[in-house]
Structures are given as C-alpha cells and as structure tokens.
Amino acid sequence: GIQVEQSPPDLILQEGANSTLRCNFSDSVNNLQWFHQNPWGQLINLFYIPSGTKQNGRLSATTVATERYSLLYISSSQTTDSGVYFCAVRTYNTDKLIFGTGTRLQVFP
Amino acid sequence: SAVISQKPSRDICQRGTSLTIQCQVDSQVTMMFWYRQQPGQSLTLIATANQxxxxxxxxxxxxxxxxxxxxxxxxxxxxxxNMSPEDSSIYLCSAKGLAGEHQETQYFGPGTRLLVL
Structure with a gap:
C-alpha cells in the first residue's frame, strides 16, 4: 500500500517563528488533506489540497502531485499552533484515507 | 462541513468487557469509517462502515x-x-460524501478515549 512519510517528526519553535512541514507519498493520489490534532485530541481540518496552493490566514499549503509531496507553511507561529500535524491521502479507486506519520510541533512563548 | 458527535467521549473499562461507541453525523453522508489511534501514534483505519x-x-x-x-x-x-489493556486508544469516527462542494473532504469526530485496566 501507499507510504506516507512526514518530516520533521518533531519541531520546537519560539513564538513568532515560521516553519515548513513536509509530506511525501509513494503513489499517485486524488485527495490530500492536512489536519491539526490539538492537545485535547480533536482533529481539525486545515486544508483539502490534492493539488495547487491554498492559504488560510497564517497557514498555507502547496501540493505538487506530480512529484508526490505536499508542504504546510505556518507563519508567525503561536502557542495555540502546538499539537500534531497530519497529512492524509487517498489513492485512486479507493475510499480509504491513509494518514502520515505526523509532525509534533511545540511552540513556546 | 459536517458535524460529527461521538458517545461516550471517554471511558475506563475492565478487561474482558465490551464497549459500544456511537457516532452521529448531522447530515447524510455516503461513507463512514472508524479509526484507531494508539498512544503516541498516527491514525489507523479499522473499517469502512457500510449501510x-x-x-x-x-x-x-x-x-x-x-x-x-x-x-x-x-x-x-x-x-x-473482550477488551484488553492493548485496546487502550482513541477511537475516531469519520465521514465523507457530503452533498455539494465538500463531498471529497473527510471529517472526523472528537474521538472516544478508552482506557482498559
């Protein structure tokens, strides 16, 4: 099956810093989503982005489907950005959303 | 977007017993799924729930x-x-297939935190 690897596995930032999280996948996909899991365990939808670029406030994401990767940018990070960020992908001819390994982000004041 | 609720939100159970988790979506969806997240791990798909x-x-x-x-x-x-301590995890309900522009987006419930003693 498809492999979904995220990097870095852990990231520690000071408030105000910028960061880039990467998601690599091993097969063609027709769906890619980014999620933020907050410290209480809730999964929050950030982006549905099978290709192209989207922005939402301080967050933006880019997926280059032909090269099988996606990037999540966080600018001017805040302590509330702390948690685990997951990318998840769905390949053609399946309804299964497969999760990546995750990046644990800690933002300190 | 879809609003998904789960009950219970958390439970502590004795080994050998069973627990049923309920998932309710606020609108009709084509697909529903169940995931497990073991401590410190990513999410793993358990099954697709077929109507x-x-x-x-x-x-x-x-x-x-x-x-x-x-x-x-x-x-x-x-x-x-027939729970064992190894079943201690967060169990998440998920759904996709909303009518309209969000039909390919998958949504998740808040999860049920299960601890088995």
Missing part, C-alpha cells in the same frame, strides 16, 4: 473483535469486544 451490510475491515482487524453497525446514512456504532 445495511457488513463492514469492510482492514488487515489486522476482525469483525468478532470490532463489530460495526450502520443502520442509516447518519449513524454508526463500533463495539470493542
């Missing part, structure tokens, strides 16, 4: 251990049977 028929299980998960029901387009249950 009116048996669920489709992923490798490593069996119906006797995780029976699933989906009687209609907005409701599903997952039972964790």
């Amino acid at each position: 009116g028929s048996e669920a489709t299980y992923e490798s490593g998960f069996v119906i006797d251990k995780f029976p699933i029901s989906r009687p209609n387009l907005t409701f599903s249950t997952l039972t964790v049977s």
